[in-house]
Amino acid sequence: MNITSKSEHKRKALIDATIELVNNNGFHATPMSKIAKMAGVSAGTIYLYFENKQDLVNQVYIEVKSAFTNFAFKNYNEKMPVEEGFKIIWKNIAKFKLQEFEEAYFLSQCDNTPIIDEPGRQEGLRHLQPLLDLWERGINEGTIKEVSPYSLYAFSIYPVAFLMNMQQRGVYKLTPEHIEEAYEMAWNSIKK
Amino acid sequence: MNITSKSEHKRKALIDATIELVNNNGFHATPMSKIAKMAGVSAGTIYLYFENKQDLVNQVYIEVKSAFTNFAFKNYNEKMPVEEGFKIIWKNIAKFKLQEFEEAYFLSQCDNTPIIDEPGRQEGLRHLQPLLDLWERGINEGTIKEVSPYSLYAFSIYPVAFLMNMQQRGVYKLTPEHIEEAYEMAWNSIKK
DNA sequence: ACTATAAAAATGAACGTTCATTCATTAATT
DNA sequence: AATTAATGAATGAACGTTCATTTTTATAGT
Numbered sequence A, B: 001m002n003i004t005s006k007s008e009h010k011r012k013a014l015i016d017a018t019i020e021l022v023n024n025n026g027f028h029a030t031p032m033s034k035i036a037k038m039a040g041v042s043a044g045t046i047y048l049y050f051e052n053k054q055d056l057v058n059q060v061y062i063e064v065k066s067a068f069t070n071f072a073f074k075n076y077n078e079k080m081p082v083e084e085g086f087k088i089i090w091k092n093i094a095k096f097k098l099q100e101f102e103e104a105y106f107l108s109q110c111d112n113t114p115i116i117d118e119p120g121r122q123e124g125l126r127h128l129q130p131l132l133d134l135w136e137r138g139i140n141e142g143t144i145k146e147v148s149p150y151s152l153y154a155f156s157i158y159p160v161a162f163l164m165n166m167q168q169r170g171v172y173k174l175t176p177e178h179i180e181e182a183y184e185m186a187w188n189s190i191k192k
Numbered sequence C: 001a002c003t004a005t006a007a008a009a010a011t012g013a014a015c016g017t018t019c020a021t022t023c024a025t026t027a028a029t030t
Numbered sequence D: 001a002a003t004t005a006a007t008g009a010a011t012g013a014a015c016g017t018t019c020a021t022t023t024t025t026a027t028a029g030t
Helices: A003-027 A032-039 A043-049 A055-074 A082-099 A101-111 A118-141 A151-157 A157-170 A177-190 B003-025 B031-038 B043-049 B053-072 B084-098 B101-111 B118-141 B149-156 B158-166 B176-190
Strands: none
Touching: A003 A032, A003 A055, A003 A101, A003 B031, A032 A157, A055 A082, A055 A101, A082 A101, A082 A118, A082 A177, A101 A151, A101 A157, A101 B149, A118 A151, A151 A157, A151 A177, A151 B158, A157 A177, A157 B149, A177 B149, A177 B176, B003 B031, B003 B043, B003 B053, B003 B101, B031 B043, B043 B053, B043 B101, B053 B084, B053 B101, B053 B118, B084 B101, B084 B118, B084 B158, B084 B176, B101 B158, B118 B149, B149 B158, B149 B176, B158 B176
C-alpha cells in the first residue's frame, strides 16, 4: 500500500463519516471532533485533507453528486431512442436513491438547506446536462411534452426523492413492483 | 392592548424571526441571541415563551404546518366531486408555496433534515388526512389510479415543492400559465 | 541488511470564540 | 405594594482551528 492510497483511504473514511453524521445530526450539529473519531483519525488530521469544515462538506457534496450522476447515466448513450434513454436514466436514479440511500439522503439535505454555498450548488447542477439534452431531443421529435425542463424534472425525477424519503422513514416499502408503477407514472407525466 | 395580545405579538415576532433566520442560515447556525435581536426582545425573554431552542423550532414547525394545511383545504369540502376537490386543494397548495414561500421553505427544510424530532413530524403529517380521504374516494369511484397515497402525493403534490425551490433560487419564474400547466401534469399523473 | 538522518504525516492539548441557558436585577403592570 | 414581565451580564460547555510535539515513512551511507 503506497502513500497515496493510504491517504485516499483516510480521506474516504472522513467523507463517509461526514455523510453518516450529517445525515443523523445535520451539518452544524456535527462537530469536527466526532467526524475525526468516527474516521479513526485525530482532530487535527482533518485539516491536512480539507481546508476547513465548509470545504469538507463542499467536497463531500461534489463527490457524492458526481457519483450520483455517474450512476444515473450508466448504460445510457445519446443515440438511444428518447423513451428508452429516459427509462434507463430514470431507473438508474431510482436504483441509486434506494441502494445508496445514505448518499441520496445527504444530497437531498444539501439541496434543501443553506449548508452548501452557491458555487458548490452550481457545480452540482451542471452534471445533469445529458438528461436535459435528452428531453430537448424528445421535445423536438414530438415525444416529450413541450414544457420547461424544470417541470419535466419536477414530475418525473423529483417524485423519486419523496418515495425514497418515505422508504427511509419506514412508512413505505418500495418493492420492484412499486418501482415499475412509479416509472410508469413518471413517463406518463412527461410523454406527449 | 391587553397582556395576551402583547404577549402574542412578541411570540409572533420570535416565530417570524426564527423562520427568516433558519431559512437563511439553518437551524444550528442561528443563535438564540440573533433571534432575540431580530424579534426586538432580549435573549432571556425567549425562555419565557419557549422552553428551549428545540421547543422553539418545534412550535414554529407545528404552527407553520398547521397554517399550511388550513390554507390547503380552503374552499374545499368532502362532498365535492373528486376532480374538483383535487383541483382546489392542489391550487391552494401551489398558491401557499408561492405566496408564503418563507413558510414553505421553512417546512421543506424541516422535512428534509433532522431538525425536527419524530413526534413533531408525526404531528405535522396527520393534517393532510382530508386529501388522503379524497384520494380514497377517487379510487373507490374509479377516477383515481389505484396506487398508494405515497405515489399519488409524490407525483402530484411533491413536484410543487421543486418548482417552488427553483423559483426561490431565481432560476425559474412561475407565471400563472406555468401553474396551470403544472396542475394539468399533476392531475394527469393521478387520474385513472 | 542495518543505521542515521531527513522529511512527511499525524497527533491532541490548548486557544479563543461562540453559544444556549440562567438568574439577580430592573421595569412595567395590576 | 405586590405581582408579573423583561432584561442582559455572567456562566460553563462545546466548538473549530492551530501548532508544538511525536510518530511514521523515505532516503542515504556504510
